[in-house]
Amino acid sequence: MDKKIATIQDVARVAGVSTATVSRTLSKPTVVAAATREAVLNAVAETGYRINATASNLRRQRTGSVIVLLPNIANPFFAQILAGLSSILTPAKYGMLIADTQSGPDPDERLVHYLTSGQADGLILLDGSLSPDALKIPGRPPIVMACEWMGSDLPSVRVENGRGAAMAVGHFAQLGHRSVGHVTGPRGNVLAESRLEGFRSALTSLGLPLRHDWILEGDFSMDSGAAAANAWLAMEDRPTALFFASDEMAVGFMGVVQRAGYSVPEDVSIVGFDNIEIVQHLSPALTTIRQPRTQIGIRAAELLLRMIETGTLTGPSDLIEIEFIRRGSACPPPVGE
């Protein structure tokens, strides 16, 4: 009953070989003789030895883990991206360190910290609001963006946000709507801006009116969707259709208007963005733009691993296709309005 953890020395002693042989047996078993290998493995079993990752990493000048920096873990949107990341990182024997830019003081500072502390072999950025100064840090590990980031040429995996907005507007137009509004994401957020821009240009190219009072500012949250609903209810002249920059906001909106006695889609048509799991279970089920989040994670992880292995700081960016999902929350506008 050993209370101490065995080191490679202990194994070597028990097996009657050198530490180098033990190390080799564990990393490239084919290069040691079968008999030796067996002796070593027995000794490993007997002592309960396990490689000390810290020592190994120090020696090999790597860390075996990847840091994922995101704005807010509690946001379920990121959870699926994390699942995608994990499905690649884990089999590749990389640990996944999660850092929430919210739970520290200065987010930019933390980015720099992780980039320089040598705690990870690579970094995945899910927070599009960080400053690009990081790129200049000498000796920094490879970075992959899994969202848009203005004015940076980091390798990234992203989604056709503008086209998603255009799909939503196109759908409304096809149904006969002419008064269509938009509930945006937070100002300054790159995703929000792309969707807003896509919304604007789609309206213009379809010859539909672009009214500023029909563009409501949200922040992707359900609460902000509920707030938008109250604003909509208070309007004199309401749009008959509304495109939301996130499903969450659409859900918040729907809850409020339904409780106020309005019906979706008969009184308002709505389209969301993301296709979060829940929206197919609502009544009506939400028409939305699907972003394959697991896929985003998978691609980002693959890209990063390739960069780590080849030792490059650049790589091909990846554009992931979105998909329009027609469900029950949009129909032709009410007549006589």
Add this chain to the structure above:
Amino acid sequence: MDKKIATIQDVARVAGVSTATVSRTLSKPTVVAAATREAVLNAVAETGYRINATASNLRRQRTGSVIVLLPNIANPFFAQILAGLSSILTPAKYGMLIADTQSGPDPDERLVHYLTSGQADGLILLDGSLSPDALKIPGRPPIVMACEWMGSDLPSVRVENGRGAAMAVGHFAQLGHRSVGHVTGPRGNVLAESRLEGFRSALTSLGLPLRHDWILEGDFSMDSGAAAANAWLAMEDRPTALFFASDEMAVGFMGVVQRAGYSVPEDVSIVGFDNIEIVQHLSPALTTIRQPRTQIGIRAAELLLRMIETGTLTGPSDLIEIEFIRRGSACPPPVGE
């Protein structure tokens, strides 16, 4: 323009002191003379030096990170616990490694792996289905359970699951329901079992009938709630009230029955469990049992850090209070049924 990362040696040379002094300046600044300290800090700034965490950890025989083992990251339920954990771990300068037992082969094996690989100073377990053999591993780091685990006396942070179920049943009884059913979590899951047990004993103690065909097996997911709805719709003799072991299942159920033309709560009263964010935005808003998930994370992290710092493998368990949240998804049963 340095392309290399500076080591403590570089700083020592630039500052004209020994590496020991540099190290001291950075860890206990008060023991070095003010003048020396300044020289060192200048050298640090000049070289862009940052402590190499791996080397530091090897020397100090610690890792500076904590592993969180959970069944499925994509489940938003865990996301909030993670946020709570992060809010404590980050300021305490601990990294948070997330491991998903789904993305590897054998979950138990992975637990053992993390326990023995020396990759973390402590471990937080969110997966109640792992085998308790882990406890016997010599030299293992401290573990905190943030959920129930049968027959283990690990320090834990948990929630009054049974009482939650009893609250739900009590509420139904008070509204006049006599036919109440339950949609369970996955068989074998400890949370699911506790809630089921709480449900059963509450029925009994209130003198309500316990019917096996009114206990539907689910797995916490929305899809399984939808499946339960179909089962309910197909019943000859339906319960007028249903307690769900998770909010997600309640949401899935509600979507299906509403689209089938039934109304909640007029046709069925339902109560969920968890109080996930969305349920207040549904119509009707869901009556449920609130579990303070962020709080669970915070307490678990605090407990673990205390154990790490004091070097103990035991600690006080913590029971977190739940709260009944009455909203609009339960009302008296329809008359004449």
Add this chain to the structure above:
DNA sequence: GTGAAAGCGCTAACAT
């Protein structure tokens, strides 16, 4: 208050 020196546990040349 500061420096010299000894490792933490491991891996990878280099020898044999």
Add this chain to the structure above:
DNA sequence: ATGTTAGCGCTTTCAC
């Protein structure tokens, strides 16, 4: 095929 040896970059006695 195996052993010897020299560190990876840091912290921490132990002297001074």
